[in-house]
Amino acid sequence: MSLQLEIKNAVEVKNLSVAYSAVVEQAKSKKSSVLTRSTKIRKIEALSDVSINFPAGQVTGLIGGNGAGKSTLLKTIVGVLKPSVGEVHLWGRPHLLTPGMGFNRTLSGRENVILGGLAAGMTLDEVRSKQEEIIEFADIGHFIDLPTTTYSSGMFGRLAFTVATHVDPEILLVDEALSAGDSSFRKRAVSRIRDLCSSAKAIIVVSHSSALVSDMATEAVWLHRGQVRMQGPVAEVTESYESFTGETTETAQLQSGIDRK
Amino acid sequence: MEDSGTTDQKIVYLEPPFIRKATRSGLPPLRNYLLETFRYRTFAFHWSKGELKSRNFDTALGRLWHYLNPFLFGLIYFVFVGILTGGGLNSSKRLAFLVFNLYVWTLLSSMIMTSVSSVRNGGGGVLTNSALPKVVIPIASTVSATNLFLRSLVAYVPLHIVADRGFHIEFLWIPVLIFLTCLFGLGIALMFATLNVYVRDVSRFLPHFLRLWLYVSPAIWEYERVLESGTVNALARLNPTYSGFSAWTMALDGSIAENGPTLAHQVSVFALWAFPIAIVGFLVFVSREDEFAIRN
Numbered sequence: 001m002s003l004q005l006e007i008k009n010a011v012e013v014k015n016l017s018v019a020y021s022a023v024v025e026q027a028k029s030k031k032s033s034v035l036t037r038s039t040k041i042r043k044i045e046a047l048s049d050v051s052i053n054f055p056a057g058q059v060t061g062l063i064g065g066n067g068a069g070k071s072t073l074l075k076t077i078v079g080v081l082k083p084s085v086g087e088v089h090l091w092g093r094p095h096l097l098t099p100g101m102g103f104n105r106t107l108s109g110r111e112n113v114i115l116g117g118l119a120a121g122m123t124l125d126e127v128r129s130k131q132e133e134i135i136e137f138a139d140i141g142h143f144i145d146l147p148t149t150t151y152s153s154g155m156f157g158r159l160a161f162t163v164a165t166h167v168d169p170e171i172l173l174v175d176e177a178l179s180a181g182d183s184s185f186r187k188r189a190v191s192r193i194r195d196l197c198s199s200a201k202a203i204i205v206v207s208h209s210s211a212l213v214s215d216m217a218t219e220a221v222w223l224h225r226g227q228v229r230m231q232g233p234v235a236e237v238t239e240s241y242e243s244f245t246g247e248t249t250e251t252a253q254l255q256s257g258i259d260r261k
Numbered sequence: 262m263e264d265s266g267t268t269d270q271k272i273v274y275l276e277p278p279f280i281r282k283a284t285r286s287g288l289p290p291l292r293n294y295l296l297e298t299f300r301y302r303t304f305a306f307h308w309s310k311g312e313l314k315s316r317n318f319d320t321a322l323g324r325l326w327h328y329l330n331p332f333l334f335g336l337i338y339f340v341f342v343g344i345l346t347g348g349g350l351n352s353s354k355r356l357a358f359l360v361f362n363l364y365v366w367t368l369l370s371s372m373i374m375t376s377v378s379s380v381r382n383g384g385g386g387v388l389t390n391s392a393l394p395k396v397v398i399p400i401a402s403t404v405s406a407t408n409l410f411l412r413s414l415v416a417y418v419p420l421h422i423v424a425d426r427g428f429h430i431e432f433l434w435i436p437v438l439i440f441l442t443c444l445f446g447l448g449i450a451l452m453f454a455t456l457n458v459y460v461r462d463v464s465r466f467l468p469h470f471l472r473l474w475l476y477v478s479p480a481i482w483e484y485e486r487v488l489e490s491g492t493v494n495a496l497a498r499l500n501p502t503y504s505g506f507s508a509w510t511m512a513l514d515g516s517i518a519e520n521g522p523t524l525a526h527q528v529s530v531f532a533l534w535a536f537p538i539a540i541v542g543f544l545v546f547v548s549r550e551d552e553f554a555i556r557n
Contacts (some may be wrong), residue, residue, distance in 0.1 A: 102308070
């Protein structure tokens with residue numbers, strides 16, 4: 001009998017709750033606000049008892065409105081935020097695609113390629129071996145040796161995106177990061193993300209746009225107010241999400257019409 | 262973890278190598294944390310190089326300011342203290358003493374100030390978006406400050422020779438003192454960087470606090486001055502930098518004051534401050550580092 005070692009899921013989120021405290025400013029009279037600021041600490045429960053499995057070898061889309069907890073979930077998986085309750089099991093190092101992470105604006109583009117690559121978890125040898133490929137992909141010509149303070153925002157975005165997407169991650173997390181540069185660069189950027197998807201163990205793509213998620217993912221999870229509302233095949237989940245957002249928009253429009261009357 | 266199989270094949274699902282879960286203390290598993298910190302050592306080195314390059318980036322004298330600043334600072338104190346104490350302005354030994362101590366002070370204060378500002382500014386997005394252990398950022402600032410300090414040691418040598426402070430066997434303590442000063446500075450930097458995330462006023466208050474701390478440390482006055490005075494001496498010893506600066510002065514001058522402590526004693530006292538402060542600073546910082554992503 002042969003023994004085969006396998007992983008079923010790349011990420012397992014088990015009964016995860018994430019709460020944090022935020023300082024909220026309270027309204028005060030003008031007179032008293034001259035001397036002191038009145039603040040109150042409010043506990044925010046961003047995720048509540050969330051359990052999701054992200055299978056290995058699959059692209060999963062995370063959809064939901066503002067404040068649904070999508071970014072909090074990604075940041076907990078990547079390790080920026082700690083769980084308040086529950087656990088996250090990972091079969092690989094996660095990498096959150098963050099253009100410009102670790103960059104120092106006073107350094108040249110070439111130096112930032114090294115710094116950004118190292119910040120993303122690459123070794124110095126890996127960054128050096130990919131440096132020319134990155135510079136070619138970013139296509140910013142002789143500007144590569146000038147301080148990035150001299151770049152236009154589009155050039156900076158291109159370089160930042162290129163460095164971020166030249167990492168070979170085991171688990172890739174993408175949070176609405178596909179908007180760098182002009183239309184021709186955007187096409188190359190989407191194709192680059194697809195290449196990454198084929199090399200990573202698992203990919204989690206977060207977006208407000210169900211079209212983007214449908215385009216890239218096979219499975220989807222819909223988060224609503226910190227809880228899982230639905231998970232399953234991407235077509236079913238996005239359809240339910242769209243009809244829900246359509247309904248809520250209609251209700252809001254109706255409500256504003258009543259208010260105006 | 263889980264077994265399933267057919268007649269000729271057994272599938273074993275691997276245990277997860279990384280687990281994130283809540284801990285009562287708020288601290289992550291420390292062994293893993295330290296290993297991850299070590300994994301990012303090259304990033305810390307390059308971040309520090311970038312930090313050095315970007316300082317004084319837009320000035321004509323550029324990096325020369327790293328040496329000029331403490332020198333001019335020392336010159337000002339030399340004139341100021343010389344007039345105030347009536348000691349005159351003709352002692353090159355006093356000038357050398359002041360300039361060197363201010364290089365040490367610059368090492369401490371720049372570690373603290375740079376760490377606080379890098380953590381406040383999010384460390385180039387690293388604090389809010391990366392799994393990188395956040396302590397790497399203050400460590401990188403410590404590397405930058407130490408790098409500058411080592412260069413200033415070289416710049417100080419001519420003044421040391423002109424002032425006739427001499428070359429002594431006590432110089433062998435210098436590497437130990439550099440290590441302890443960095444450890445102490447890093448511990449303080451980690452505490453202030455954490456505190457500043459909660460109370461933003463800390464960064465405003467910090468320059469004043471550091472200035473006051475300098476005045477009560479034997480950096481601009483000789484540690485021997487308080488040896489005879491019981492209460493003042495006892496109070497001075499409550500200041501961790503008293504042992505540090507007196508040890509630096511003894512190591513540089515190769516002499517100890519009559520009825521004063523020995524160099525080994527002062528180094529030991531400084532170590533007794535530096536290690537606990539570094540450990541407490543590290544634990545406070547690490548236990549709160551997820552707050553940096555929320556509050557920054």
